[in-house]
Amino acid sequence: MELNQIINPANKVYSRPALLSENTMHYCPGCSHGVVHKIIAELIDEMGQQENTIGVAPVGCAVFAYNYIDVDWVEAAHGRAPALATAVKRLNPEKLVFTYQGDGDISAIGTAETIHAANRGENIAIIFINNGIYGMTGGQMAPTTLEGQKTATTPYGRRVDLNGYPLAISTLLAQLDGTCYVTRQAVHTAAAARKAKSAIKKAFQNALAGRGTSVVEIVGTCSSGWKLSPRASNAWMEENMFEKYPLGDLKNADVEK
Amino acid sequence: MAKVHGAVVIDEERCKGCDLCVAACPTKVLLLKDKEVNNRGYHYAYMAQPEACIGCSSCAIVCPDACIEVYRVVEK
Amino acid sequence: MNEDIRLMKGNEAIAHAAIRYGVDGYFGYPITPQSEILETLEALMPWETTGMVVLQAESETASINMVYGGAATGKAVMTSSSSPGVSLMQEGISYLAASELPALIVNVMRGGPGLGTIHPSQSDYFQTTKGGGHGDYRLIVLAPSSVQEMADFVSLGFDLAFKYRNPAMILADGVIGQMMEKVVLPEQRPRRTAEEIRKQCPWALTGKTPDRKRNVVTSLELDSAIMEKNNERFQRTYKEIEANEVRYQEYQTEDADYLIVAFGSMARICLKAVEEARKVGVKIGLLRPITLWPFPYEAINNIAKGMKGILVAELNAGQMIEDVRLAVHDNVPVEHFGRMGGIVPNPTEILMSFTNKFGVKF
Structure with a gap:
C-alpha cells in the first residue's frame, strides 16, 4: 500500500491533542514534561472538561504550563500550588482543579502546603513530576535527588550525612487519611505513558467526584540536568530512579474498600 | 491474516531530535536525519523504513513535543 | 428602618x-x-x-x-x-x-x-x-x-x-x-x-469557554520590555488611586495653631488631647488619615499652612512622620511622639510632648 493511501484523515489514529496550544514547548529535547502535558490535554478534552478546568502551575520548569494547555490557569508562587488549589476548588466546587508540580515545588519549599492540602482531603488532583533535580535553575539538588547523584550543588554526589536522604513524598502522602489515590508512574515507554494516562484520568475523576486528594507522581527524566542524552536518561532512570521510587499504586481507596 | 499498514507524519520544525521516538519504535521505522537540521538546528526524525510501520503510535505517545501524527490501515 | x-x-x-x-x-x-x-x-x-x-x-x-x-x-x-x-x-x-x-x-x-x-x-x-x-x-x-x-x-x-x-x-x-x-x-x-462574576471580572478563571481565550493569572513575564509595560500599567493605577481615593478626617483644624496627625487608635487618644488643650485655651487641631496609602499629602500641606508646629503621634518609633514631613516640605516644624512595645499612652502624655517639643504651656 502506498504512503499516500495510508496518510488519509480517515486513517488517522493519533494526532496532536486539540487542547495543546500551537506554542512550541520551551522544554529541552526529550523532557518528560511534554509527554505529561500531552496526556493532560488529551484527558481534559476526552472528559469534556475544558470549560470546567482550572489548572494551577508551579514554579520550576513547568512554570509556563499555562502556555501549552488550553484551559484557565493561575501561576502559583513556588510551592504554594496546593494552597491556591484548595481555595479554587472550595470556592468553585464543581470545577476540575489540578496542580502541576515538580519535586522542588512539592517536596521542598511547598511541603507544608502539599501535606496539609492532602491531609484535608482537598478534592484536587496533584500531578507531580519527579526528576530528582532542579531543572529550571540549572540542575541543583532536589529533595528527591538520589544518594550519590551529582548535581550543581552536590558536585561530588549527594551525601546523606550532609544533605539528608532522598525524600519519597508520595509514600508519605499515601499515609494521610485525606488522600484517596496515590500512584507512581512513568512516561518513558508507550506502555508506561498509557498507564500514566489511566492514572491521571482516575485522579481527575476522583477530584470531580469529591473523593479526596489524588496524587499522581510521574518519575521523569531531566537530560540537561543529568547530563545524559534523552535515551541514556531513560536507561539511567530505569536503573536508578525506579529502585528508590518504584512504580505502581501506593494507595487506591477504591480497591481497598 | 490481516495486514496492517502504518505511516507517520512528523512536524519537522517542531521536532527537537530527542531520539525517543526512534527508541520507542518496535519495527525500526524511524531515524534522526544524519546531516539535515530544521530551522532550530535539530536533527529531526523521519521514516527511514516506511514499509515497516504498523501504525502502533508508540513513537507518537512518547514524543514530548507532540509532533507525530499516526495513520493506520488494516487490510483484510 | x-x-x-x-x-x-x-x-x-x-x-x-x-x-x-x-x-x-x-x-x-x-x-x-x-x-x-x-x-x-x-x-x-x-x-x-x-x-x-x-x-x-x-x-x-x-x-x-x-x-x-x-x-x-x-x-x-x-x-x-x-x-x-x-x-x-x-x-x-x-x-x-x-x-x-x-x-x-x-x-x-x-x-x-x-x-x-x-x-x-x-x-x-x-x-x-x-x-x-x-x-x-x-x-x-x-x-x-x-x-x-x-x-x-x-x-x-x-x-x-x-x-x-x-x-x-x-x-x-x-x-x-x-x-x-x-x-x-x-x-x-x-x-x-x-454570572455576575463573569461580567464583573472578565479576567477571572471561570472556565475557558469558546467565546474567549483562556484566562491566565500570572505575575511572570520574562520579556523585560513587556514587564516594564506591566509595571507602567501598575503605576498608572496607583496614580489614579492617589488622585481619587485619599480619605482623611479633620477635627478643629480651622483655627488651630498646632496640628496633630495620628491614625487608628492613636487618633482617638489625640482627639481627647485636643479637647483637653482647648479647655485651657491652646488651639490644637487633629488630622486623621483614613487612607494611609494613598496618603493625604496635599490636605496636610494645606491645613498646616501657617501653623506653628505639627506633632505626629504614633505607636511606633516614627514612621508616618516621614510622610508628614514630605507633605509640608519643611515649611512647618514637624515633631514626633511615639510609644513602642505595646504601650498605649494617655492624652496627658501627648500634651506634655507639646510642651517638650514646641514649648507650649498648658
Whole structure:
C-alpha cells in the first residue's frame, strides 16, 4: 500500500491533542514534561472538561504550563500550588482543579502546603513530576535527588550525612487519611505513558467526584540536568530512579474498600 | 491474516531530535536525519523504513513535543 | 428602618461585616490579637447561610496563597492576621498586586520587631504603605479608629480592591481589634452569582469557554520590555488611586495653631488631647488619615499652612512622620511622639510632648 493511501484523515489514529496550544514547548529535547502535558490535554478534552478546568502551575520548569494547555490557569508562587488549589476548588466546587508540580515545588519549599492540602482531603488532583533535580535553575539538588547523584550543588554526589536522604513524598502522602489515590508512574515507554494516562484520568475523576486528594507522581527524566542524552536518561532512570521510587499504586481507596 | 499498514507524519520544525521516538519504535521505522537540521538546528526524525510501520503510535505517545501524527490501515 | 446595633469587639465586627458584605471566602491562621475574626466566622457558620467558605489554614503563607487562588477566580476573598503573620504573607501580597487581583487583608498590628509583644502597636506602617514584599507595588491601606470603621472598611476595602483590581488592607491595631464598642452592622447582601462574576471580572478563571481565550493569572513575564509595560500599567493605577481615593478626617483644624496627625487608635487618644488643650485655651487641631496609602499629602500641606508646629503621634518609633514631613516640605516644624512595645499612652502624655517639643504651656 502506498504512503499516500495510508496518510488519509480517515486513517488517522493519533494526532496532536486539540487542547495543546500551537506554542512550541520551551522544554529541552526529550523532557518528560511534554509527554505529561500531552496526556493532560488529551484527558481534559476526552472528559469534556475544558470549560470546567482550572489548572494551577508551579514554579520550576513547568512554570509556563499555562502556555501549552488550553484551559484557565493561575501561576502559583513556588510551592504554594496546593494552597491556591484548595481555595479554587472550595470556592468553585464543581470545577476540575489540578496542580502541576515538580519535586522542588512539592517536596521542598511547598511541603507544608502539599501535606496539609492532602491531609484535608482537598478534592484536587496533584500531578507531580519527579526528576530528582532542579531543572529550571540549572540542575541543583532536589529533595528527591538520589544518594550519590551529582548535581550543581552536590558536585561530588549527594551525601546523606550532609544533605539528608532522598525524600519519597508520595509514600508519605499515601499515609494521610485525606488522600484517596496515590500512584507512581512513568512516561518513558508507550506502555508506561498509557498507564500514566489511566492514572491521571482516575485522579481527575476522583477530584470531580469529591473523593479526596489524588496524587499522581510521574518519575521523569531531566537530560540537561543529568547530563545524559534523552535515551541514556531513560536507561539511567530505569536503573536508578525506579529502585528508590518504584512504580505502581501506593494507595487506591477504591480497591481497598 | 490481516495486514496492517502504518505511516507517520512528523512536524519537522517542531521536532527537537530527542531520539525517543526512534527508541520507542518496535519495527525500526524511524531515524534522526544524519546531516539535515530544521530551522532550530535539530536533527529531526523521519521514516527511514516506511514499509515497516504498523501504525502502533508508540513513537507518537512518547514524543514530548507532540509532533507525530499516526495513520493506520488494516487490510483484510 | 431598624438599625442592627450591636456591642462587640472590632475583630468580631470584621467577621460579621464580611458575611454581610457577601464575601465568598476567608482563609486565616490564628494569631493574637486578631484570632476572634476566625473564631467568630467559625461560630457563625456562614457556609450554612450565605455559602461563604471559611478555612483555618496551616500557616499565614498558605492563607495568603489561598486568597491568591480564590481571588484569581474572581471571588471576594480575604484573610486576617497580626504583624508577624503579615510578614509571612508578604510573598503572596506581592503576587496579588502583580497579578492585579482584588483581595482584602486585615492586619491587627502588635508590637515588633520579631515575635515582639501581643499588645497594640502601629509599627507596620512602613511595611504596609511602602511595600513590604518585593517589587514596585502599592496596597490600598485603610486605617480604622473605631469598631464601626472595622465593619465599614470591609465593604470599602472590597469595593476599592475590585474597582482598581488591587489588594487592599485594613491596618488596625490591637486596641481597635480588642475593644468593644457600639456598631451598626450593614444589611446582608447576597454573594455575587457566577454570572455576575463573569461580567464583573472578565479576567477571572471561570472556565475557558469558546467565546474567549483562556484566562491566565500570572505575575511572570520574562520579556523585560513587556514587564516594564506591566509595571507602567501598575503605576498608572496607583496614580489614579492617589488622585481619587485619599480619605482623611479633620477635627478643629480651622483655627488651630498646632496640628496633630495620628491614625487608628492613636487618633482617638489625640482627639481627647485636643479637647483637653482647648479647655485651657491652646488651639490644637487633629488630622486623621483614613487612607494611609494613598496618603493625604496635599490636605496636610494645606491645613498646616501657617501653623506653628505639627506633632505626629504614633505607636511606633516614627514612621508616618516621614510622610508628614514630605507633605509640608519643611515649611512647618514637624515633631514626633511615639510609644513602642505595646504601650498605649494617655492624652496627658501627648500634651506634655507639646510642651517638650514646641514649648507650649498648658
